[in-house]
Each structure stands twice: as structure tokens, then as C-alpha cells.
Amino acid sequence: MLIKHPDDILPSEITPQGLYLRRRDFIKTGVGLMGMAAGATLLPGPAHAAPKTAPPFSTAQKSPLSTTGEELTPHHDITNYNNFYEFGTSKADPSRRGDTLQTRPWTVSIEGLVRQPKTLGIDDIIKLAPLEERIYRMRCVEGWSMVIPWVGFPLSSLLKQVEPLGSAKYVEFYTAVQPENMPGVRRRVLDWPYLEGLRLDEAMHPLTIMAVGLYGEALRNQNGAPMRLVVPWKYGFKSGKSIVKIRFTDKEPRTSWMKAGPNEYGFYSNVNPEVDHPRWSQARERRIGEILKRPTLMFNGYADQVASLYTGMNLKINF
Amino acid sequence: MQASQQQLALIKAALFLLCLLPLGWLIAGFCADVLAINPFGLQDEVLGTNPVEFIIRDLGVWALRFLLLTLCITPLRKMTGMHWLLRLRRMLGLFAFFYALLHFNIYLGLDQSYDWGEIAKDILKRPFITIGMLTFALMIPLAVTSNNAMIKAIGGKAWQRLHQLIYPLSICAVLHYWWLIKLDTTQPAIYAGLLAILLMVRVRDYWRKLRQRY
Numbered sequence: 001m002l003i004k005h006p007d008d009i010l011p012s013e014i015t016p017q018g019l020y021l022r023r024r025d026f027i028k029t030g031v032g033l034m035g036m037a038a039g040a041t042l043l044p045g046p047a048h049a050a051p052k053t054a055p056p057f058s059t060a061q062k063s064p065l066s067t068t069g070e071e072l073t074p075h076h077d078i079t080n081y082n083n084f085y086e087f088g089t090s091k092a093d094p095s096r097r098g099d100t101l102q103t104r105p106w107t108v109s110i111e112g113l114v115r116q117p118k119t120l121g122i123d124d125i126i127k128l129a130p131l132e133e134r135i136y137r138m139r140c141v142e143g144w145s146m147v148i149p150w151v152g153f154p155l156s157s158l159l160k161q162v163e164p165l166g167s168a169k170y171v172e173f174y175t176a177v178q179p180e181n182m183p184g185v186r187r188r189v190l191d192w193p194y195l196e197g198l199r200l201d202e203a204m205h206p207l208t209i210m211a212v213g214l215y216g217e218a219l220r221n222q223n224g225a226p227m228r229l230v231v232p233w234k235y236g237f238k239s240g241k242s243i244v245k246i247r248f249t250d251k252e253p254r255t256s257w258m259k260a261g262p263n264e265y266g267f268y269s270n271v272n273p274e275v276d277h278p279r280w281s282q283a284r285e286r287r288i289g290e291i292l293k294r295p296t297l298m299f300n301g302y303a304d305q306v307a308s309l310y311t312g313m314n315l316k317i318n319f
Numbered sequence: 320m321q322a323s324q325q326q327l328a329l330i331k332a333a334l335f336l337l338c339l340l341p342l343g344w345l346i347a348g349f350c351a352d353v354l355a356i357n358p359f360g361l362q363d364e365v366l367g368t369n370p371v372e373f374i375i376r377d378l379g380v381w382a383l384r385f386l387l388l389t390l391c392i393t394p395l396r397k398m399t400g401m402h403w404l405l406r407l408r409r410m411l412g413l414f415a416f417f418y419a420l421l422h423f424n425i426y427l428g429l430d431q432s433y434d435w436g437e438i439a440k441d442i443l444k445r446p447f448i449t450i451g452m453l454t455f456a457l458m459i460p461l462a463v464t465s466n467n468a469m470i471k472a473i474g475g476k477a478w479q480r481l482h483q484l485i486y487p488l489s490i491c492a493v494l495h496y497w498w499l500i501k502l503d504t505t506q507p508a509i510y511a512g513l514l515a516i517l518l519m520v521r522v523r524d525y526w527r528k529l530r531q532r533y
Contacts, residue, residue, distance in 0.1 A: 081368035089503035091367065142501065144369055189503050260502060279445060279498065283437070288368055291353075292432050 056131050057213040060151045065207060066135035067232075067301070073146035075215045077288050082222045083140065084241055085190055086175065086182040093184065098221035100181040101242065106226050112172075112248035115163035122226045126212055128161065129153040133216075134209055136232035138239075139271045139300045143293075145285045150230055151213030156204045159246070164200065168248035171203040172196070173229055173240040190256045196240040197253030197267065198231065199309075207232055207305055210243070233302040235269045266319035270310070271300035275319050322403040334407055338414045341381045342421070345374055371429045378422035383496060383510055385415035386489050390517040397524075409465050412485070416462040423455050447498035450491050457488035486521070489514055 084094035106122040120128075131151050139145045159171070175194035179185050185192045202208060211230045212219055219225040224241025231239050237257055257265035264278050273283045273296040284293035299306050310318075322330065348365030351357040366373040392408040395401070431438050441448045461482055463469065470478045493514055497507040 077368040080364075085502075091369075144372070276444070279447060281437070281441060281445070286369065286371060291371055291429060293430065 056126065057151050057218050058216040060131040060133045063132040063134045067137055067147065070147045072149055073288050078146060078148055078214060079220050079222060084222060086184045088184045089189060094222035097183055101221040102178060102181060103221065103226045108244055108246065110162045110246045113165040113168035113250060114248050115165060118162050125158060125227065129157040136230060137300050138236055139285055139296065141235040141237055141277060143280065143285050144288055146288050149215055150209065150211040151216065152209040152211035152230065154206055155208045155210050158210055159203060164248050167250050169200055169250050170253055171198050171200060172247040172249060172253045173243050174245035175240050176242045176244045191259050194240060195253060195256050196238055197255055201309055205306065207302060233271055233299040233306045235271055238269050268318050270315065271296060272298060272315055275316055327403055327406060331410065334410060345377060375422060375425050375430065378418050378425065382415050382419035382422055383492050385411055385418060386492055387513055387517065389415055390489065394520045413462060413465055416458050419455055419458055447495055451495040454488050454491040454495055457484050461485065486518060
């Protein structure tokens, strides 16, 4: 398959990560001084567990498949505005309550229509393939978007480990359920465990990755630690978080969101400005950090790479 | 408990400032979060990561809250005998309209960039937008007639009938909120419950009146 390379981003255009991560100190110092002047005290920011910034996350190779020419969404926004209903339905719940998730030991079982079913430990999975930095747009079905520098590896390199059978047509992805650590699963707002799925060719596509980090550090729990799917041309909910099981099947999976709203969430859920959600338009999106909305791009701007997967399909019917 | 003219004026002034607090909070948050002007040393999380959406939602919820507060006045007055409460109702109702007006305008400007074609499509195609527009449209005649001159011009009886529009429009407001939620409808359900109680009180009073008459 021919994968066209997007225009290259100049390394000089990328803010160095260290500088980037310190930018808030600058603001805080300024605000602190103003606060002192006003006789007010500045409350300390929320404490976060020190993220793992050691290699391999920080030494990930830059990928030519990265999106170029777009400003990265601030780290703080990516880690504090999340939909991860296992921790609650508000955007702040995952970062507030995510600390309890147990991410070690962590195994991922890969099973179903495969020659070699396997259960792999997360630390071994991370070593399977060289980690890459993949900068992708992320478009949420709710109408907002981010640009995220993921650290991960192509999903195909993991799937090849188990030698899928010829009869395998789809791949299912199951998110962890830890009732004592995930307060959100005590309410049945979705059918737990969270199930997402891809067609096999979508799963094997070079743009589809398993992310284990972002901004050069290990993934935080609210972003789907220790490993989550990233399918950049589909709405965000297709990219299941905290994956514990991958299953090959010959039937189109009925995903958690399809069960919750069969008319609202289809199996494909490709980003498509021309196919509206029944209750809101998908023509535009608000990029986090911007005030006005911008037009949404077909396949989230990855049409050159992925449109051929859907040749001849009616995307209004297969939404 | 009765209130003197002077006390009432004081209460009204205090209530007016209180009603402006939600807006003040949003403005302070916008200054701190978006413009990085933060004289009060607020933490940078007032409006969160998606400030425009936060502002639109918050203004809408406050419009709904003020509608419900407006509807609380009559039952409260009857329960407590504090008839001066009635004199606060107009202000609460007008603040409901004020927050709805801001909610509506920020949707037009920041969500739709005043793209009238898109807005028209939105109204026609999205039930939650349709009903939101209907709610706002129904509020306009009530806001316009919320002054003594208009009451005199229309006549008390007709004015009262007109202002009963608050009942259906409050139901529309709750539906507008309900239909926009993706999955977890806990919040709109709470408002629906409160509204149901406030409407039941009216139904009960109406039946009592009918019974007394016959």
C-alpha cells in the first residue's frame, strides 16, 4: 500500500519539550507576583505522581507519518480533559480519580481467530517494536479536537505476534474493568467492559498505533495507561483505553457505544464532516485552545492515507 | 414577616448583585484562563480546557436555574406568607432572560461564527437546537412585558395569561438540556425533577380552587 507522506514539519518549528513543559512556571510566577501584590495567596496546583520520563518514552523516534504544521495541544489540556467513563462522565473525572488504576502488573491477552494466542506483559509489549513519536490530530465526536504527540508503535507489529487466521475479519479491543479502582463502572452508563472494534485492514493500517506514552513520558492513567489504541481518522471513542484483551473475530463487533445508541454511533465512526451525528453537526470542531470553530476535515485530514480502505462504501449508511 | 419599602429596596439591590455573580465568575475565569489576566490569583481551572463550551453551558444552566427560581416565588410566598417576595419575581425572571440572551448570543457568535446558513440548518435539523430556539422565542414576549407600563397597557388579566407561558417554556428549557447530553442525563434529570415539583404545586392549587368553586 502506498502511504503518502504529509508535508514535513521543520524541527525548528517544534517547541523543545523541556521549554514547553516549563511554560506554566513562567505564568505562575507572574500570577504569583500579582497575587502577592493583591495580598492574596496562590493555591498550589494539584499534585501529580511523577511521570516516567526515562527512556524508552523520551527517546522515541520521530515518525514520518506524523501530522505536520500544527501546534501541539498543551500537555496540561491533554491530561485534564478526558472522556474515560470508567472514572466518571465528567471531563475532569479521569484526571481526578485516575490515580487508583493499577497498571502493573498488566497483561494483554490476544486471542480468538489466531494461530498463536498469547498473553503478554506490558513491559514486554513495549519492547516488541521501536517506539515512535506520532503526532496526530484527535477529533472527539462531541465536536472538539486536539493535536497530540503520542509515543507508540504500529498496532500491526503487535497483531502479527499471534498470526491471525484467514477467517479473522475484525479485531475487538477490551478496556480493563477494575470496579474497586474505577468508580465509573459501578453505574451502568455503558455496557462494561468498554468494547471497541476495527476491521482487520483498519487495524493493520500503518497509521493505527498502540500508544504507551505522550509528550515523551509514559501514558498517564487518564489517557489510557498503560496502553491504548489510537486510530487518528476515527472519532476519539473508537480508540479504546487501558487495553487488556484483543480478540480476532469473523463478525462485526457490537461496540459499547453502538449498544448505547445504535442510531447515533456506528461501527465505522470515521471522522466525516458530511455525516452528522443525529443530534449535532459534525461539519466543524473547536480545536482546544482556539475560540472559534474550524472546519472538520474528511477522515480527520488523513484521507490521502485511508480513503482507499472505504472505496465503494456508502459512508452515510456505514457511519 | 413583612418588609418595609426601605428594607425591600435593600433586598432588591442585594439580590441584583447576587444575580450578577455567575456572570462575574465567568468573566473573571475568562480573563484568567484565556487572557491570562488574573488579579485575584484564581487557579487556571475556572473554565477548564474548553472555555467556550463551558461558558455556553454555564450560561444556559443559569438561565434554567433563574427560571426555576422565578417559579419558586409563588409557592414560597403562599407557604410563608411573605408577600413581598412577589416583588422580587420580575428581577429573577428578567435575569433568566438575561442569561438566556447571553447563552443564545455566544452560541451564535462563538459556536456558529454568525454563519446564518449553518444556524438555520441547525435550527431545522437538530431537535435540541429547535427547542432551545423555541424556549428563547417564548421568553421574549415575557421579558418585553415585564414592566409596569406594559402591565397597564395589556391589562392585568391578559398579562397574567401571557406570563403563564413560563410553564411550557420551562419544560422546553429542560428538554433542550436533556437532548444535548450524550449519555449521562443525571444533571438534566435533577432539573426536570425540580420543575415537576414546581408545576405539581400549581396543578394542586388549581384543583383546590376548582373544588372550592363548586
